[in-house]
């Protein structure tokens with residue numbers, strides 16, 4: 459059979475979850491990926507992703523963050539696998555900066571259990587963290603970490619079990635309008651569907667046609683640091699810690715803030731993960747440059763020296779990940795302006811935590827159902843209207 463209700467292009471974070479949701483609803487779905495997910499050629503590798511509900515990125519995400527948490531727990535039960543480990547999450551910076559104040563606004567609006575800590579309290583409670591005295595931190599007590607590779611394996615296994623057809627190592631090269639919907643061309647053949655979802659992550663630009671021009675692929679160096687001793691840096695001890703540091707604190711020469719984070723070692727004897735969250739270099743997903751330069755490692759060591767000094771001179775290895783950013787750093791979820799039967803999901807560098815919910819939301823959109831959570835904020839049309 460070469461005709462489906464829905465074709466999902468990309469079986470990474472959003473695509474695999476959408477295939478699962480659609481197949482579980484009895485929709486005939488073909489999922490296609492250029493590689494064999496989970497893999498390290500997109501946005502989803504690197505063993506851990508932070509999950510928060512106090513969402514400083516904006517109030518539109520709050521209902522999504524609350525619902526996604528429930529869905530992770532449901533997925534764990536359905537799959538019989540541990541996917542989400544609860545841990546503390548700190549948002550650290552000047553108390554009046556966008557991160558800490560955004561955290562507090564979201565936590566209060568969502569009734570999320572939290573504390574506001576002084577720098578002295580942070581230092582005392584978590585000795586690896588060394589915020590300057592004028593910093594504060596929003597503490598979300600019940601946040602978490604999910605394991606992205608395992609999650610994608612679970613989404614795909616459950617999609618397969620529910621009847622989705624999943625094809626890997628097959629690249630989608632384009633799509634065109636066809637009678638009754640859309641024709642999708644791949645390295646292996648042609649398929650038709652009533653509707654298509656482009657869930658191609660950092661590589662989505664070309665497949666989105668004119669709408670793809672809004673995306674900027676970013677290359678993200680990720681640093682893995684061997685801590686001086688195990689316990690204080692391990693999941694359950696070291697919280698996820700996100701830092702927003704003003705440039706006038708001496709961390710750079712342009713823009714307002716430099717943002718970085720570290721995640722605890724997942725396993726005993728594991729390594730702490732660190733990466734910058736903004737001011738990233740543009741990347742070329744078709745020709746990735748996986749080698750991390752000495753200058754890039756030095757920039758991270760300089761941050762560690764100031765804020766997690768016990769890690770600054772420890773052994774470090776680095777690799778890269780990539781994602782596509784949108785002009786306003788918010789998700790794009792919805793039908794493309796040029797064809798109402800072709801939908802996009804673009805996650806702008808902070809989307810993994812929502813994966814099971816995105817599966818539901820995109821399945822709703824593809825089925826023409828209005829989601830319980832308002833998705834208007836994320837429409838691709840917001841960029842068209844501005845022109």
Ligand SMILES: Cc1cc2nc3c(=O)[nH]c(=O)nc-3n(C[C@H](O)[C@H](O)[C@H](O)COP(=O)(O)OP(=O)(O)OC[C@H]3O[C@@H](n4cnc5c(N)ncnc54)[C@H](O)[C@@H]3O)c2cc1C
Pocket residue numbers: 467468469470471472473490491492493495499500501502504506507508509628629630631657658659660661662665678680733779780781803804805806807808809810811812
């Ligand atoms: C270093 C790093 C840290 C992050 N930390 C967090 C975090 O802590 N919390 C959080 O919530 N989010 C985090 N994110 C963001 C999150 O991981 C991404 O938003 C999410 O994984 C994006 O999912 P996606 O489905 O859009 O892309 P992907 O998961 O990359 O999936 C896209 C898929 O499309 C396939 N594809 C591409 N082109 C084609 C084609 N032409 N034909 C067929 N298939 C194609 C790819 O092979 C890939 O499998 C992080 C990202 C990075 C890079």
